Amino acid sequence: MKLKHTNKPLDVLANVLMRLIMISYAMVVLFPMLWTIMSSFKTTSEFYQNVWALPASFKEGFQNYINAWNYAEIGKNMLNSLLVVGVSLVINVLLCTMTSYAISRFKFRGAKSLTTLFISGLFVPLVLGTIPTYFILMRLKLYDTLIGLILVYATYSIPFSVFVMNAIFQTLPDEFAEAAALDGCGPVRTFWSIMMPLATSGIVTISIFHFLWTWNDHIYAMTYVPSPANRTLSVGLVKLTSMAQYQTDWGALFAGLVIVMLPSLIVYIIFQNQIQEGLTSGGVKG
Amino acid sequence: MGKNKNILGRRMDKRLKGFLLVFILPTLLLYTVLYVWPFFYAFYLSLFRWKGYSMDGMLYSGLHNYRKLISDDIVWLGLKNNLFFLVWSTLIIFVLSLFFAACLTRNKKIRHPNIYRVVYFFPNVLSIIVVGVLWMFIYNPSFGLLNGILRTLGLESWIQNWLGDKNVVMGALVAPQAWMFIGFYMVLFIAAMQNVPEAYYESAMIDGAGTIRQFFSITIPLIWGTVRTALVFFVVNAFSRTFALVNVVTNGGPNHASELLTTYLYNQAFVYSDFGYGSAIGVFLFVVVFVISMTVMKLTDREAVRY
Numbered sequence: 001m002k003l004k005h006t007n008k009p010l011d012v013l014a015n016v017l018m019r020l021i022m023i024s025y026a027m028v029v030l031f032p033m034l035w036t037i038m039s040s041f042k043t044t045s046e047f048y049q050n051v052w053a054l055p056a057s058f059k060e061g062f063q064n065y066i067n068a069w070n071y072a073e074i075g076k077n078m079l080n081s082l083l084v085v086g087v088s089l090v091i092n093v094l095l096c097t098m099t100s101y102a103i104s105r106f107k108f109r110g111a112k113s114l115t116t117l118f119i120s121g122l123f124v125p126l127v128l129g130t131i132p133t134y135f136i137l138m139r140l141k142l143y144d145t146l147i148g149l150i151l152v153y154a155t156y157s158i159p160f161s162v163f164v165m166n167a168i169f170q171t172l173p174d175e176f177a178e179a180a181a182l183d184g185c186g187p188v189r190t191f192w193s194i195m196m197p198l199a200t201s202g203i204v205t206i207s208i209f210h211f212l213w214t215w216n217d218h219i220y221a222m223t224y225v226p227s228p229a230n231r232t233l234s235v236g237l238v239k240l241t242s243m244a245q246y247q248t249d250w251g252a253l254f255a256g257l258v259i260v261m262l263p264s265l266i267v268y269i270i271f272q273n274q275i276q277e278g279l280t281s282g283g284v285k286g
Numbered sequence: 287m288g289k290n291k292n293i294l295g296r297r298m299d300k301r302l303k304g305f306l307l308v309f310i311l312p313t314l315l316l317y318t319v320l321y322v323w324p325f326f327y328a329f330y331l332s333l334f335r336w337k338g339y340s341m342d343g344m345l346y347s348g349l350h351n352y353r354k355l356i357s358d359d360i361v362w363l364g365l366k367n368n369l370f371f372l373v374w375s376t377l378i379i380f381v382l383s384l385f386f387a388a389c390l391t392r393n394k395k396i397r398h399p400n401i402y403r404v405v406y407f408f409p410n411v412l413s414i415i416v417v418g419v420l421w422m423f424i425y426n427p428s429f430g431l432l433n434g435i436l437r438t439l440g441l442e443s444w445i446q447n448w449l450g451d452k453n454v455v456m457g458a459l460v461a462p463q464a465w466m467f468i469g470f471y472m473v474l475f476i477a478a479m480q481n482v483p484e485a486y487y488e489s490a491m492i493d494g495a496g497t498i499r500q501f502f503s504i505t506i507p508l509i510w511g512t513v514r515t516a517l518v519f520f521v522v523n524a525f526s527r528t529f530a531l532v533n534v535v536t537n538g539g540p541n542h543a544s545e546l547l548t549t550y551l552y553n554q555a556f557v558y559s560d561f562g563y564g565s566a567i568g569v570f571l572f573v574v575v576f577v578i579s580m581t582v583m584k585l586t587d588r589e590a591v592r593y
């Protein structure tokens with residue numbers, strides 16, 4: 001106890017220091033976000049006047065949102081994004097849940113190697129595949145089609161989704177499946193009505209992660225579906241960035257940023273517990 | 287596991303086989319065509335020269351692309367820049383995220399640890415373009431936030447053209463990466479640290495070990511497995527991640543100063559249609575990533591402490 005006593009002033013100092021650092025970093029994270037939202041309501045001349053000033057009028061500033069919406073065709077791009085993200089999500093989640101169930105709960109020759117094959121994809125740099133995939137999509141007549149992008153997105157999430165779902169299925173007890181089998185349920189029925197519902201937490205996790213990365217991707221969308229009609233929201237924002245530089249309409253660009261940010265922000269706020277749990281249960285457990 | 291088969295018995299074997307096929311084959315097909323096959327195909331494509339955009343203009347050229355690669359200064363510059371990012375972003379991200387995770391799990395006096403968790407993780411859900419454009423404006427020489435802060439603090443001499451100066455641009459690009467990923471790794475480490483039994487810290491306290499000593503002799507050894515996996519995962523993905531960011535913010539400029547192997551690969555293929563050379567750079571990149579991750583595995587391979 002003596003030792004603890006002599007340490008006290010130092011402990012207090014360390015505590016204060018720690019808290020100061022934590023609070024400053026929270027500001028480093030939050031401040032640019034608030035600044036973006038504020039700037040999205042400024043006119044271009046206000047941009048050059050004072051970095052710190054509040055926008056003169058939020059009502060006039062809203063014009064930026066209308067401009068962004070019109071220039072970048074955000075409405076159309078958003079529909080494309082919703083379509084591509086939504087359909088690829090359903091495909092990925094359905095396929096990976098089925099496959100993980102089969103390879104993690106049934107013993108057959110090749111089950112182990114299949115698991116390794118799917119999960120090792122996590123450790124390969126994806127950039128290497130961009131050029132070949134471009135040619136494969138051309139061969140399949142899927143280049144510059146939304147279907148092509150949907151299949152690419154559905155495929156690129158496979159390693160992570162299988163990884164998470166395997167971990168979940170392995171922890172489910174055998175009793176339910178056995179009882180179902182005794183009642184005469186085939187494996188498909190058992191999967192649909194018993195195992196799927198038990199694995200809901202994993203399904204939510206892989207859906208959120210798939211949503212976040214596909215919603216935020218611009219590289220693959222830009223490369224595999226280049227024509228303006230197929231633009232997703234992220235690619236639209238890239239175009240808006242270069243356009244804003246010519247026309248120096250910064251307000252519109254910031255409004256565009258906020259529009260793209262919003263859905264991720266909402267998903268994050270609603271599911272933040274699920275996201276953080278999924279990240280750790282999907283287990284980089286060593 | 288596997289008990290289902292015993293119960294179902296032999297007569298069900300055929301049905302079981304059909305079930306396995308239906309459940310596995312579609313995924314395997316997609317994965318093979320768009321994930322595994324492109325990987326091997328890249329090696330093949332790197333042996334060709336290109337004329338035009340389609341596959342009709344392919345000319346077999348043996349190792350020509352690799353010879354070109356070895357004597358291409360930009361490739362080596364790109365590698366150097368990739369390694370610069372790798373070292374600095376790893377250092378900053380892992381040190382800070384371990385520090386924050388330790389603060390939030392060990393220091394019971396910090397109020398509302400969950401709020402910090404939510405806030406710190408937040409940049410990770412943003413699109414790289416949003417992060418990229420955001421930092422372009424933070425760095426903007428005329429109305430950017432950073433120069434504004436420096437001006438307010440009276441540090442006029444520190445004002446820079448952050449993204450336009452070839453001596454500063456690389457450093458400037460590390461910050462957004464750290465900003466984006468510190469929270470992610472912090473959450474990972476918090477989960478690992480919460481599994482360390484309290485009893486270890488209590489007995490260390492009785493022995494008189496201070497907070498810092500506890501961190502290095504208890505926390506770090508006990509969560510080493512997690513740190514190691516995270517490190518390998520980070521290294522493999524670092525190359526794709528930095529690419530998406532640099533592609534938006536500088537696209538390798540000014541004058542190749544922030545060129546990466548990945549930006550160079552991408553531009554060679556999709557801007558100059560030299561797909562063969564792009565593929566060769568990709569293969570080179572793969573070898574580099576492989577060597578680095580193996581090295582990281584070797585270097586971090588300590589006896590894991592069990593508890």
